Amino acid sequence: MALINPKKREVQVKIVYYGPGRGGKTTNLEYVNEKFRSRIHSEMVTVKTYDDRTLFFDFLPFDIGMVKGYTIKVQFYTVPGQVKYNATRKLVLRGVDGIVFVADSMTLRQDMNIQSLANLKENLAAFHKNIEEIPLVFQYNKRDLEKEGIPILPVDVLEKDLNAQLKAPSYTASAISGDNVVVTMKRIISMTVMSLREKLELEGSV
Amino acid sequence: MDFSFDFSKKQLEFIEDVLTEELLSIGVQLVVLIDLAGNVIVNLDNGRCHHDVYSLAALAAANFGAVSAMANIIGEEEFSLLFHKGETDSIHFSKIGDNMLLLTIFGKDVSLGFLRLKDHEVNERIQSLLEK
Ligand SMILES: Nc1nc2c(ncn2[C@@H]2O[C@H](COP(=O)(O)OP(=O)(O)OP(=O)(O)O)[C@@H](O)[C@H]2O)c(=O)[nH]1
Ligand SMILES: [Mg+2]
Numbered sequence: 001m002a003l004i005n006p007k008k009r010e011v012q013v014k015i016v017y018y019g020p021g022r023g024g025k026t027t028n029l030e031y032v033n034e035k036f037r038s039r040i041h042s043e044m045v046t047v048k049t050y051d052d053r054t055l056f057f058d059f060l061p062f063d064i065g066m067v068k069g070y071t072i073k074v075q076f077y078t079v080p081g082q083v084k085y086n087a088t089r090k091l092v093l094r095g096v097d098g099i100v101f102v103a104d105s106m107t108l109r110q111d112m113n114i115q116s117l118a119n120l121k122e123n124l125a126a127f128h129k130n131i132e133e134i135p136l137v138f139q140y141n142k143r144d145l146e147k148e149g150i151p152i153l154p155v156d157v158l159e160k161d162l163n164a165q166l167k168a169p170s171y172t173a174s175a176i177s178g179d180n181v182v183v184t185m186k187r188i189i190s191m192t193v194m195s196l197r198e199k200l201e202l203e204g205s206v
Numbered sequence: 207m208d209f210s211f212d213f214s215k216k217q218l219e220f221i222e223d224v225l226t227e228e229l230l231s232i233g234v235q236l237v238v239l240i241d242l243a244g245n246v247i248v249n250l251d252n253g254r255c256h257h258d259v260y261s262l263a264a265l266a267a268a269n270f271g272a273v274s275a276m277a278n279i280i281g282e283e284e285f286s287l288l289f290h291k292g293e294t295d296s297i298h299f300s301k302i303g304d305n306m307l308l309l310t311i312f313g314k315d316v317s318l319g320f321l322r323l324k325d326h327e328v329n330e331r332i333q334s335l336l337e338k
Contacts, residue, residue, distance in 0.1 A: 001243075002245075003241060003243075003245035003246075003247065004212065005213070005218065005247070006213070006214060006215045006218070007215045007218040007219065012245045012246065014243060014244070014245070042258045042260065042261055043258070043261070045261045045264060045265065047265075047268070056268055056272070057264075057268060059244075059261060059264040059265075061260045061261070073260070075244070075245075075260065075264065077264070087272075087275050088268075088271075088272065091267075091268060091271035091272065091275070092268070094242055094243045094244075094267075094271070095241065095242070095243025095244070095245065096243075
């Protein structure tokens with residue numbers, strides 16, 4: 001749950017990038033960090049292995065200004081996507097307010113996307129959260145590979161595999177070139193903040 | 207388990223007073239009360255310390271979570287003392303209630319024993335506030 005501080009009139013919101021290993025979660029945050037450098041007041045924190053795989057998480061704080069008189073501090077996290085890191089992945093999900101699921105469009109990764117989404121549902125359930133009730137955006141990443149001649153999944157296959165029931169907003173993207181990275185980010189922020197509005201209105205009246 | 211906190215302005219002021227009286231007064235440089243999701247509930251410093259509190263909170267919550275998971279694997283409930291000692295400054299963590307952590311950063315002039323005693327006081331005072 002977002003933490004509301006009525007004294008500082010500040011809200012901390014936690015948005016987590018989830019998805020299979022090597023799908024491009026860290027690359028998404030790196031792009032945002034680069035693009036909005038002037039608005040981010042601290043360094044991106046990464047806990048990673050020697051070969052640049054996320055070991056625990058990446059962390060990027062991002063101030064988006066005021067909503068209903070509160071300063072909103074968005075805190076972006078990525079999880080480690082590799083299957084073996086589930087214990088730490090679960091820790092990062094604690095207190096999550098919104099999720100971006102970064103799927104890998106490569107045909108080879110079809111099953112990994114499906115497994116990762118199932119793992120997300122399971123881990124949320126451990127915190128008594130239901131994936132259908134949490135703000136969620138899908139990102140079908142690595143679309144640029146198509147022009148390299150690498151087989152990628154058509155969008156309708158990805159939609160059918162992952163989003164048939166959830167019907168969450170989805171975007172194709174290329175995190176490495178930044179294509180649709182900011183669009184994805186803005187969408188999850190606005191959905192997450194909308195879901196908090198009601199709560200802020202109540203607080204505001206006290 | 208997931209959880210959420212809703213502190214009123216009054217409660218936050220009370221917590222700030224407690225942290226100032228018990229910890230800043232003995233020479234602690236920085237004190238941060240966080241939840242286990244890595245959110246900052248209260249942070250106070252001695253005015254001469256400019257660390258990135260939000261990053262510290264994210265890392266501290268993760269660190270504590272990882273150590274607790276290790277404790278579970280070897281059949282311990284949790285490790286009560288978490289302390290990282292540096293050349294000049296050190297970090298101490300203690301659990302407050304079930305879902306909060308108190309992070310203190312202090313130099314050589316503060317003794318660990320005394321700090322732990324003070325942390326204990328803080329824990330009791332905050333707990334009794336929350337029970338009200
Ligand atoms: N071609 C292409 N490569 C990408 C894209 N996004 C990420 N990559 C590459 O894919 C590899 C993995 O990207 P990361 O961002 O580290 O993936 P991750 O999801 O954080 O992986 P884990 O930390 O292991 O969970 C890197 O070599 C990236 O450069 C993309 O849109 N297109
Ligand atoms: Mg990563």
